[in-house]
Amino acid sequence: MNMQSGAMQSLQATVPITVTIPARRRFYWSLRREFWEYRSLYLAPLAIAALFLCAFLVGEVHASFHMNTSPAVGPIHRPDLFQQSAQSHVVGAYTFAAYVLMAISLIVAIFYCLDTLYGERRDRSILFWKSLPVSDLTSVLAKATIPIVILPLITFVLTVVTQWIMLVLSSGVALVRGENLAGVWGQVPFFQMSLMLFFHLLFIHGFQFAPVYGWLLLISAWAPRAPLLWAVLPPLGIGIAEKLAFNTHYFARMMGYLIGGGPEAIPFTQGKMEIAPLTATAVAKFFAFPGFWVGLAVTALFLAAAVRMRRSREPI
């Protein structure tokens, strides 16, 4: 026994770890590999943004053409009205761009979460990933970071860039028509809009949806097949069973509370995903909202379970 432990020590002595790799470097490479695998994470929003910009340009040109050919209506007689409606039209277009990109990033995030831990078991590549010194915790955290942090950031940058390009396009059209650029530039409260967008993405798309992403990742790590069905059917089943058995809808309300938040509790959503004005009190209110902390705790639980699943599940 003594000899054995002595030999053990000598072996450990002969195996020096020459270079150590800091955990953040492993995390960084784990993130990077997700983008190699899921190119739709940036390609889908990029494609949609490009499509949106084309449509916007066509719309601008069409609108200016339309205004030139029908000079008798509105604007000439009521310049104030024109100013107002044009501003809301322009701001509307900018907000619409943000909505479209957010919707796309949400869809991409959902499908990413459902596939990422399931796909590596299905194609057996998990046996390769597990042969490298990257822990299950690092892998799962990197995968959770994508929808919770990275995708909202991508959406933010892309939306702001898209909005700037829209502004440039509008300016171009205005210049061609010989209009004053100040009219175009003064219509859009850019800074305020970007800031609101940033916080909306961070809080709603990041933190508030985090439990949903956690749940999807857990199902992805566990499901023997068809992760989408496993992710959707059990919560639906519980809700329906509760309704049938007790004619109540506590579970559904709880889900709504988690995902959508209480209608009055979420300062950045007024009812249906409207981007509300940003104030310091609104931010403070968000942090004071117990649902926020409950959501984070639930997310942590789901992710911990996903780590355990990834540890013990075998390739399909």
Place this chain on the structure above:
Amino acid sequence: MACIEAHGLRKAFGSTIALDGVDLQVEEGRILGLIGPNGAGKTTALNAILGLIPYQGQLKVLGRDPWTQRDQLMCDVCFISDVAVLPRWLKVAQALDYVSGVHPRFDRAKAESFLARTAISPAARIRQLSKGMVAQLHLALVMAIDASLLVLDEPTLGLDILYRKQFYDSLLNDYFDGNRTILLTTHQVEEIEHVLTDVMFIHRGRIVFNCSLDELESNYFEVFVTPEQLPAARALKPIYEREVFGRTVLLFDHVDRRQLATLGDVRTVGLADLFVAIIGNQAGSANSPGATMKGAAR
């Protein structure tokens, strides 16, 4: 110093017992072949050693518990589990980037020099490579890692003979240096015979035979016996008998070679024949659990 040490290793999947009290000890610097029929527990044993599944019993790999200390263990242990587990969407250059990004003992230049000898282009995606090339790439990645233990589970399954031969040649010539330990399983027993220093047969979750190749050569013989000599030969208690072209081939274990030479042509036994003999006997004696092989399971 034992690189792998297991005592009473057990693993059951529901009511199926995959490992039924495995005891094994693999010394540093050996190349051990773990050979067994389908469903014998080979992969389960390797998965336990690699910390991929929980188990009962005692197991130490490089002095560590593979299940609880897996993350540290993977710095010193490398494995290829099955062919073609490299993700199909990955590019060759990305594979190199990633492994050099996360593995402290990966020598990128070495991997690149291995790859330069193949037809694999760094820009290619793995899905564009043939199965043999994927195996080459995986081997290049693994050989560039300065690991103490390399585990290969059926690394050449489904590859053609050229790739298989090349695989084991590079393993021996470019990787093995006498200090590393290699543990491998395969069905192509004949092809790895010259590679191995030790061999273990596993059957129904138990190690039924464990021997070094040197011991095997000096202790196990096949004798081609004519019908007249058969009774005398049988008196020496052969462990296996088979018919080849009208002559009987008897397999002896620890019987003096000079004595056997009086009975007929004596040859050292091939691993495949020994495997068939021992596993065949095991299958035959399944109903009488007391029957054990002489020289088996040290």
